[in-house]
Amino acid sequence: MSSSAHHDHHPFQQHHFHSIEQQSDSAKMGMWLFLGQELLFFGGLFMAYILFRWMYPDTWMACAEHLNTTMGALNTVVLIFSSLTMALGVREAQLGNNKKLAGYLAVTIFCACVFLVVKYFEYTHKIHDGLLPGNLYAYSHDVMPGRPDLFFSIYFAMTGLHAIHVIAGIVVLGWLLKRALRSDFDSKYYNPVENVGLYWHLVDLIWIFLFPLLYLVR
Amino acid sequence: MSSTAIGADSHGSSGHEEKNYLNATRGLKSWIFTVDHKRIGIMYLGAILTFFLIGGLLAIAVRLELFSPDPVLTKDPSLYNKLFTLHGAIMVFLVLVPSIPASIGNFILPLQLGAKDVAFPKLNLASLWVYCIGALFLIAVILTKAVETGWTFYTPYSKDSASSVVLATLGVFILGFSSIFTGLNFIVTIHKMRAPGMTWRRLPLFVWAMYATSIIQVLATPVIAITMLLMLLERTLGIGIFDPALGGDPVLYQHFFWFYSHPVVYVMILPGFGIISELVTVHSRKNIFGYNAIAISSVSIAIIGFLVWGHHMFVSGQSPLASVIFSALTFFVAVPTAIKVLSWVATMYGGSIRFTTPMMYTFSFLFLFSIGGLTGLLLSTLATDVHLHDTYYVVAHFHYVMMGGTLIAFIGGIFHWWPKMTGKLYNEKWGNISAILVFIGFNITFFSQFVAGTQGMPRRYYTYAEQYQPWQQLSTIGSWVLALGLFTAAGVLLKSIFGGQRSPHNPWGAVSMEWETATPPIEHNFHEQPICEHGPYDFPEIDHTMGPAH
Ligand SMILES: [Cu+2]
Numbered sequence: 001m002s003s004s005a006h007h008d009h010h011p012f013q014q015h016h017f018h019s020i021e022q023q024s025d026s027a028k029m030g031m032w033l034f035l036g037q038e039l040l041f042f043g044g045l046f047m048a049y050i051l052f053r054w055m056y057p058d059t060w061m062a063c064a065e066h067l068n069t070t071m072g073a074l075n076t077v078v079l080i081f082s083s084l085t086m087a088l089g090v091r092e093a094q095l096g097n098n099k100k101l102a103g104y105l106a107v108t109i110f111c112a113c114v115f116l117v118v119k120y121f122e123y124t125h126k127i128h129d130g131l132l133p134g135n136l137y138a139y140s141h142d143v144m145p146g147r148p149d150l151f152f153s154i155y156f157a158m159t160g161l162h163a164i165h166v167i168a169g170i171v172v173l174g175w176l177l178k179r180a181l182r183s184d185f186d187s188k189y190y191n192p193v194e195n196v197g198l199y200w201h202l203v204d205l206i207w208i209f210l211f212p213l214l215y216l217v218r
Numbered sequence: 219m220s221s222t223a224i225g226a227d228s229h230g231s232s233g234h235e236e237k238n239y240l241n242a243t244r245g246l247k248s249w250i251f252t253v254d255h256k257r258i259g260i261m262y263l264g265a266i267l268t269f270f271l272i273g274g275l276l277a278i279a280v281r282l283e284l285f286s287p288d289p290v291l292t293k294d295p296s297l298y299n300k301l302f303t304l305h306g307a308i309m310v311f312l313v314l315v316p317s318i319p320a321s322i323g324n325f326i327l328p329l330q331l332g333a334k335d336v337a338f339p340k341l342n343l344a345s346l347w348v349y350c351i352g353a354l355f356l357i358a359v360i361l362t363k364a365v366e367t368g369w370t371f372y373t374p375y376s377k378d379s380a381s382s383v384v385l386a387t388l389g390v391f392i393l394g395f396s397s398i399f400t401g402l403n404f405i406v407t408i409h410k411m412r413a414p415g416m417t418w419r420r421l422p423l424f425v426w427a428m429y430a431t432s433i434i435q436v437l438a439t440p441v442i443a444i445t446m447l448l449m450l451l452e453r454t455l456g457i458g459i460f461d462p463a464l465g466g467d468p469v470l471y472q473h474f475f476w477f478y479s480h481p482v483v484y485v486m487i488l489p490g491f492g493i494i495s496e497l498v499t500v501h502s503r504k505n506i507f508g509y510n511a512i513a514i515s516s517v518s519i520a521i522i523g524f525l526v527w528g529h530h531m532f533v534s535g536q537s538p539l540a541s542v543i544f545s546a547l548t549f550f551v552a553v554p555t556a557i558k559v560l561s562w563v564a565t566m567y568g569g570s571i572r573f574t575t576p577m578m579y580t581f582s583f584l585f586l587f588s589i590g591g592l593t594g595l596l597l598s599t600l601a602t603d604v605h606l607h608d609t610y611y612v613v614a615h616f617h618y619v620m621m622g623g624t625l626i627a628f629i630g631g632i633f634h635w636w637p638k639m640t641g642k643l644y645n646e647k648w649g650n651i652s653a654i655l656v657f658i659g660f661n662i663t664f665f666s667q668f669v670a671g672t673q674g675m676p677r678r679y680y681t682y683a684e685q686y687q688p689w690q691q692l693s694t695i696g697s698w699v700l701a702l703g704l705f706t707a708a709g710v711l712l713k714s715i716f717g718g719q720r721s722p723h724n725p726w727g728a729v730s731m732e733w734e735t736a737t738p739p740i741e742h743n744f745h746e747q748p749i750c751e752h753g754p755y756d757f758p759e760i761d762h763t764m765g766p767a768h
Binding site for chain 1: 333334335337338339341398402403405406409410411436437438439440441443444445447448451452455456457458459464465466467470473474747
């Protein structure tokens with residue numbers, strides 16, 4: 001590798017980059033682009049939400065009653081708190097403080113798991129009541145106006161897709177935790193933490209929109 | 219005028235044989251697990267051309283069936299539906315969308331930027347593998363019950379059809395990721411990996427075109443992904459977002475589908491524009507006319523292209539006001555497109571045109587794409603579209619743009635960069651003959667469809683009224699000539715691999731950066747970081763006579 005060896009090579013620098021800065025800048029730009037496409041991916045669902053809420057306003061009013069606002073609010077707090085610990089983790093990574101980073105990552109992962117457990121209880125309750133999407137809808141206690149099956153299609157599609165993103169977040173956070181415990185990061189090389197942080201903030205942000213749109217309709 | 223810090227031409231051609239990217243490492247694994255953008259590009263090229271062959275054979279079958287209004291190949295109209303659906307789905311999702319970016323783009327773009335690789339080589343490999351997985355799903359569709367919905371999968375038909383819609387939409391969903399990966403990779407590569415001195419105004423126009431393409435890939439593809447996902451949930455769980463029987467809205471499906479599928483026609487055509495900009499300059503020995511105009515028009519096409527999807531829904535119950543707005547915006551796209559065509563023609567004016575095979579395909583492109591573009595104006599006009607909608611006129615228009623535009627440019631690009639990729643020269647005479655055969659065959663096949671369409675022949679019909687038979691037969695005969703031309707082109711290229719002459723380092727005398735390294739390139743592209751000191755079309759002979767501006 002005699003070519004272009006003007007900078008001292010960081011151990012994590014890939015051969016096709018000139019410097020670790022170029023590598024970090026590239027990765028960060030790639031992450032922003034990825035987040036941009038995520039917004040459009042969820043955008044389809046938000047569009048469907050708008051259309052059907054406009055088509056069936058009574059349904060939305062009635063069905064939102066059946067969502068557990070307390071659990072939704074609890075999850076909102078949990079996720080916002082996890083965003084804070086993630087941001088603090090990025091700060092520690094920039095300082096090259098792998099031990100503290102590992103701690104913050106562990107808390108973030110814990111919050112993500114709490115979120116999923118709460119979601120699990122919400123889902124089981126819905127399944128038990130038959131408040132399910134489309135053809136599976138089997139709620140029999142009272143009759144809701146319009147298309148309650150469609151509301152729960154939207155509810156499960158949006159929260160389910162979001163939950164998949166939370167699970168993916170746990171996986172990448174776990175990968176960071178492993179690397180932090182190995183002391184991989186330093187003040188020149190912390191970009192993976194930063195990028196996962198960006199992703200995690202987006203996952204939180206989407207939930208912050210989902211919560212009022214689905215739970216707080218009235 | 220040579221601008222690099224290296225003297226690539228002094229290596230290799232004489233004396234010791236240097237290893238290139240093809241023979242640097244050996245064995246199947248060295249290809250399957252490679253992160254080299256050049257090898258990935260070559261593998262993509264092989265896969266895409268294979269599916270081009272399959273999709274083409276399906277088209278021949280469709281044309282054969284239409285030779286007569288009575289059954290020719292099959293008595294089962296639903297089999298006919300499957301044939302044209304598979305033709306459309308394979309050609310759009312496995313051929314046209316990845317065609318130029320994933321193959322030629324992957325190979326040439328980092329070289330044109332003077333980079334060692336794309337920004338994310340592993341993501342690039344992942345893109346290839348995801349493409350292969352998606353392709354396997356579409357093959358599974360063929361092997362099971364096929365699909366009969368047309369490549370657009372309109373609801374509620376796709377909801378109720380007994381064919382393998384689930385497999386097909388899953389395949390399209392997966393293929394979307396490979397497209398996003400490529401687009402994301404290229405945007406970052408163009409921003410962050412340019413050689414020193416390569417300013418935005420020194421980028422080859424192919425790179426500009428790839429940049430605009432990539433923006434669309436990243437921003438439009440996720441919308442088809444969520445659409446296909448919802449369609450899957452609809453068929454498996456019956457969630458009813460698009461199914462009117464369950465309270466859903468089939469027109470919402472059309473909005474979603476075309477929000478992706480209109481911009482994606484620019485994913486298909488913009489790279490073709492990029493190739494033509496390269497070919498027309500190099501083979502006319504002239505600097506491009508209107509560099510800025512062509513570069514900016516690529517990006518503006520990408521942006522305006524996001525705002526015109528409703529022109530597919532003029533007769534779908536969209537509000538008249540929306541239709542008028544979409545119609546007007548569609549006319550706007552014609553402006554940057556016309557700027558490009560006029561610039562290419564002006565580039566040739568006064569140049570020393572060489573009648574090489576790539577140039578013959580460029581002529582073909584200019585002629586066919588102009589017809590394709592101009593006939594599109596009648597479809598964006600509301601009053602005429604009501605008559606022409608869902609007729610053979612639309613089929614002909616689409617093929618003039620996509621085959622006469624994208625695929626002709628693709629083939630021209632393959633001929634242009636073939637020596638770079640393989641290190642071999644092909645037979646120019648037979649290359650020219652292939653271009654002429656393709657041109658003649660194409661026009662016979664599709665011009666007759668314009669006529670049949672204006673007379674009212676609806677698309678996607680298994681049979682037709684007697685009055686259309688002459689045009690249908692002409693079209694079918696044309697498809698044989700077209701196939702002959704394409705097979706000739708394939709033969710020319712294959713023959714060059716086995717027993718073609720060795721190519722000199724820079725057979726066309728081009729000055730963009732991909733020609734400054736060895737032919738075929740070495741594994742790491744350049745011995746030393748090249749420095750960019752001039753524009754991509756500053757051919758030495760022009761510089762001495764007229765100055766760079768003209
Ligand atoms: Cu369109």
